[in-house]
Every structure is written in structure tokens, then in C-alpha cells.
Amino acid sequence: MSLEQFMNEAISPWLKDDGPDSDIVMSSRVRLARNFEDTPFPLIAEEEQMDNILSFFKNEFNHQSYNQYKDFEFVRMADLNSTEKQVLVEKHLISPHLADKSKYGASLISKNEQVSIMVNEEDHIRAQLYFPGFQLEKALQEAFELDDWLETKINYAFDENRGYLTSCPTNVGTGLRASVMMHLPALALTRKINRMLPAINQLGLVVRGIYGEGSEAIGNIFQISNQITLGRSEEDIIEDLKGVVEKLIEHERHARTILLDQSSLELEDRVFRSYGILQHSRIIESKETAKCLSDVRLGIDLGFINNISKSILNELVVLTQPAFLQQYAKKMLTPNERDVFRASLIRERFTMEQKEEY
């Protein structure tokens, strides 16, 4: 059953494929915010109205499929315990906001976890699509198709002048939030990133940590997304973001080359020390884990390490998060227990990978 799969496998099936520029861009995401025409937004909607929307989604879309996205599973937040909800957050299948709004929140998740449609979040509908690597245009094209599919059964709140009407004025117009998750260790190591962030902000884009608004950039992973949704077409918004991401890729590659030229041995030392910590530590905190995973990922990209695949790093990024650890341990863990459990899980995962080699 899918729900079990969502909970048990750390890495979403779509993330197992390598996308374009995946040495730097981990994933691309497009999200569209939409609302029903005649129902107040979830912020103030009455319980019955939210319940109607839930029933509508359950009846119309549960176990449906469109295009290549098969078998949407309708998951009600009220049916999950807090660890299960947190697991979905850690996999980016739902937002922390939806996890909080337990009673009338739900998500329609495709079997390969590439598409998730959040229901009764800040807006009635938040449809999001993920692609591995740098594939913003493809993500937009398929988001449009998904939108058209939903629209066959839903009258959207839309105004000729203001576009798609959303609860928050920051989403009105296209309702589009496009973002890429980037691994920028060389720009972080050389501190160039600090100089680039203000410029990126000036271009109407925003840089955040891995779990969105308010989170810090752990493990040198940065999320870059558009801020403006009104007055520009979806294609233009994507084009602007794409341009900046291309520049960042170029700068990151350049910084990596310089690091390799000027301090290859120091870099190699750093990579293998981190690799050693991950393989052998008995107690490890999440922050150190993120740092070491970033070093090892860089080590793979630079060719220092070639006996492990990058996909297990993606897996470990998610697997070593607090809720996933608890889900895996099948019990609540104290912080100290979690650090011990985390260390043993990472060791186990690396050993498994090495066995698969032979």
C-alpha cells in the first residue's frame, strides 16, 4: 500500500534518477496555488466547507491517474500520527503548515511521489511537482497539464486583472512558486555565497534553507525560488530563475576548479575525514551529519570517491532527520538516543552499499 511506501522509503522513487546538472542542482520544483471559486479560503472557511472540499477530492481524484502519474493516494492528515506527518514533511511531500492543520488537511500523492496536491493548506489547492536535477521548464509544462486536469472538475477563483486569487497577496497572479534545491559547497567554503545572496534577492528571487521559509541552509543546500507572482507570465518567471541558477552553477563549478587547483590535498583530506566520520562514528548530531554528507557529495562529484552512489546520500539526507529516525526505530527517541541511532543507521547504510559492490 502506498502510504506504507511513503513512510518507509526515505528516498522518493523520482529522486533515484539523475537529472541534468545534478552535480549541483538536486531537484526542481513547481508549485501552483489555486482556490475554489465559491468557498472562503481555508483561513476562515467553516468546518463544513472544508469537509466538502475534502470529500470532493476523495471522490473525484482518489486512485485516479493522469498522464504518466498513476494512482494518486488520498491521505488525510487526521489519519496520521505526528511522526508520520513529520516524515511526509521531511520528504517534502507536504508542508509543515499542512501537517499542523490536521483536521481538514489532506494530500493527494502520486505513486512515484513526484506530484503532491495539498488540500486545505493556506489555499484550497497547492499542487506541486518535483523533477530530479535542473528541469524547471519541464516541471512548468507538466504543472500546467496537472492544472488543466484539475480544472476539468473545479471552477477556480480567477479574476481577469488579478489572475488566480490566493489567500496571501504574495501568491496572487500566477500562484506559481518555482524553486530549485542546489548544493553549493565550493561557494560556501570560499564564502562567495555571502556576497551573491544579496544580489539574488535584488532580482526578485529568494534564497532559503532546505525546508523552506525560516529554515537554515544545512549541509550547503540552498533553495532558490521566485518571489514575484503578479505582472509576469509563468514562462518569464521560470526564465528569470533559470538565468540565475545557470549563473550559480557556473560560479560553483568555477569555485570547485579553483579549490581543486589550489588546495586539492586539503580538499581531499576534508572529504575523506567526513567520509570516515560517517562510516565510523558511534554518536552523530544532525548538523554534523549534514556537513559530512555535503563533503562526501562533493567528493563524489570531484571524483575522489567512486565506490558509493549519490543516491544514497540523498537517501541519508532524509533518513537522518528526526521523524524518519523515529519511524525507523518504531519508537520515540531522546536526542541522545537519536544521535546514536543515526550513527548506526549511517554505518549500516554504507556497509550495505559496499556489499552491493561485490
Add this chain to the structure above:
Amino acid sequence: MECQECHQNPATVHFAQVINGEKSEIHVCQQCAKDKGYVSQEEDAYSLHNLLSGLFNTGSNTMQQQSLRKQEETLQCDKCGMTYQQFARLGKFGCASCYHTFADHLNPLFRKVHSGNTLHEGKVPKRAGSNIYQRKKLRDLKVKLQQAIADEAFEDAAQIRDQIKSVEKSLHREEEGEDS
């Protein structure tokens, strides 16, 4: 670093606490900081909606602005009951109709949030009918026509005028079709 209270979320609030001369460091997440009373509700002052609600105050004192502000005191959405005051405080709309009810007051806000833009330029839902699409095209062409005239590019202007006529014709046809 994770929150030392709930051990679920990353710690985002860090501070030192001195009780009876003993200093201890506190690392908690936003929610626990609020729940445990480490921060007052005022910490929300930096949240997005509070920053947004700050944008409502235009600071201008022209007659027009004053009359708009007077209206704001009584403005209320028929559909969902949200008042303009509530909207300004929450920074969020209650329903689609709020956009129409508060229409006269929204441009300054949108301009600030969306880099000077107030009008949608993107996708149009298919259900909304093709005439919204056509009307948008008509609007764009009229802007283009004005620009061409201002640039004294009269040949271009003539072409644009013809395009406008043809769009108007097909719009008219569609509207008649809808009536019948």
C-alpha cells in the same frame, strides 16, 4: 541543532538564560519558544504577514488618500464577512470576493509586493472562457497602439489597429454566441 524541547524541529531561537547566577544556553524552535513563553507573541513581528500588514500604511495624506482611509474603516466583504481592518492585520484575504470588495485599496500593496506590478500576465483558466483571453489580448494591443503612436511609428500603428479590429470582431461574435 535540534530543538531541546520537542526534539522534532530544528532550533531557530538561541539565547542564554541566567537564573540565580547560573547561565544556561537555550536552543529551541519557534513553536516551543512561543509555547514555553521564552518569547512573547511579539516575536511574530518579523513574520511575513506582519511585514505585509506594515505595507498597508502608505503614509500619504492627500485628500484622496484620506477618503480611502475613511472607507477602510467600514469596508467589509459581503461574502465572507472579513473587514478591511482584519485583512490589514492578517495580511490575508478571506475569500475570492475580498479582492473585489477591497479592489480600490489593493494596488499600492501589490505594487510593493510584486515589484510595481498590479495586473496578471499569465495563464488563464480554460473554463473562464476564451473571451477573457481575447480581452487581455485587446488590452495589450491597445497599450502597444499608444506606444506606436507615441513613437510616431504610424505603419506599425495601422497594423495594430487592424489587429484590434479583428480581435474586437471575434469578441463580439463570441459574446453574441453566449447570449443566444
